[in-house]
Amino acid sequence: xxxxxxxxxxxxxxxxxxxxxxxxxxxxxxxxxxxxxxxxxxxxxxxxxxxxxxxxxxxxxxxxxxxxxxxxxxxxxxxxxxxxxxxxxxxxxxxxxxxxxxxxxxxxxxxxxxxxxxxxxxxxxxxxxxxxxxxxxxxxxxxxxxxxxxxxxxxxxxxxxxxxxxxxxxxxxxxxxxxxx
Amino acid sequence: xxxxxxxxxxxxxxxxxxxxxxxxxxxxxxxxxxxxxxxxxxxxxxxxxxxxxxxxxxxxxxxxxxxxxxxxxxxxxxxxxxxxxxxxxxxxxxxxxxxxxxxxxxxxxxxxxxxxxxxxxxxxxxxxxxxxxxxxxxxxxxxxxxxxxxxxxxxxxxxxxxxxxxxxxxxx
Numbered sequence: 112x113x114x115x116x117x118x119x120x121x122x123x124x125x126x127x128x129x130x131x132x133x134x135x136x137x138x139x140x141x142x143x144x145x146x147x148x149x150x151x152x153x154x155x156x157x158x159x160x161x162x163x164x165x166x167x168x169x170x171x172x173x174x175x176x177x178x179x180x181x182x183x184x185x186x187x188x189x190x191x192x193x194x195x196x197x198x199x200x201x202x203x204x205x206x207x208x209x210x211x212x213x214x215x216x217x218x219x220x221x222x223x224x225x226x227x228x229x230x231x232x233x234x235x236x237x238x239x240x241x242x243x244x245x246x247x248x249x250x251x252x253x254x255x256x257x258x259x260x261x262x263x264x265x266x267x268x269x270x271x272x273x274x275x276x277x278x279x280x281x282x283x284x285x286x287x288x289x290x291x292x
Numbered sequence: 293x294x295x296x297x298x299x300x301x302x303x304x305x306x307x308x309x310x311x312x313x314x315x316x317x318x319x320x321x322x323x324x325x326x327x328x329x330x331x332x333x334x335x336x337x338x339x340x341x342x343x344x345x346x347x348x349x350x351x352x353x354x355x356x357x358x359x360x361x362x363x364x365x366x367x368x369x370x371x372x373x374x375x376x377x378x379x380x381x382x383x384x385x386x387x388x389x390x391x392x393x394x395x396x397x398x399x400x401x402x403x404x405x406x407x408x409x410x411x412x413x414x415x416x417x418x419x420x421x422x423x424x425x426x427x428x429x430x431x432x433x434x435x436x437x438x439x440x441x442x443x444x445x446x447x448x449x450x451x452x453x454x455x456x457x458x459x460x461x462x463x464x
Binding site for chain 2: 148151152154155156157158159173202203204207234236237240257258261262264265266267268269271272273275276277
């Protein structure tokens with residue numbers, strides 16, 4: 112793999128940030144939270160995936176790659192922005208569902224791209240696990256239809272929680288644990 | 293088998309007791325909170341399922357592959373207990389600071405329990421995960437040293453998801 116993919120992802124990320132900054136003055140905070148959440152997840156589940164054929168500088172730890180992280184973060188930022196733009200007055204849960212649908216569809220394409228480019232591979236155990244699974248477009252295992260929303264729901268939850276917790280308004284008081292009576 | 297059955301009964305009883313306690317103390321939406329927390333933990337267990345081995349449970353305890361609702365329920369009890377302790381002891385602390393205390397309390401609760409589960413044989417690590425471990429253990433336990441940072445990593449995601457979904461329900 113040449114370096115074009117990595118540089119393309121970096122440029123795309125810069126472009127997305129430049130565009131979204133116009134409608135969201137806290138976009139850098141959202142970007143940082145999304146990077147952190149995706150990295151947490153990727154680090155924790157790294158034995159399940161192989162990120163191969165990237166430039167050596169694209170890797171952080173073992174095969175955890177910050178370029179792959181940026182790909183997922185771009186998808187998250189754009190999906191959240193589209194949800195907020197298309198449903199500006201909708202209730203928060205409707206925006207969440209809408210964002211999840213967008214992310215699932217675009218996430219399947221992204222996974223397809225990773226597999227096609229040879230960036231994504233699965234360890235032998237996972238291959239056996241997925242062997243009987245139907246593949247979307249003959250490439251993406253059908254279980255990704257469950258994995259992508261599952262993993263993205265946790266990431267979006269992390270980003271939104273911290274946006275609320277760091278917000279200066281009264282919204283952060285609405286974050287409940289076991290306490291609220 | 294007998295020990296595992298006791299563990300299963302304990303996990304169920306502990307969660308039920310917590311639920312009854314919160315109900316009796318007038319907490320709002322208690323059942324909803326337990327269900328959201330159960331779902332939050334289940335999401336993570338589903339994602340990371342190939343990394344763990346939960347063995348020896350009764351057949352009725354398994355949901356899918358080796359995901360057991362007993363372990364999920366155990367996690368629900370641990371998380372909810374943590375929320376109760378921290379929210380009570382640090383009631384005036386802002387959410388963004390309390391979050392870090394949740395992580396500390398969870399770590400303190402989870403490590404000895406994980407150690408007990410590993411010793412009892414019901415909890416194991418699949419080769420795909422075991423191959424990435426350094427082999428060092430947390431002193432006085434059989435828990436891999438990697439748990440020191442792995443526990444806060446995954447509990448962070450679960451806490452945030454749980455709290456955010458609760459927030460969505462409150463604002464619907």
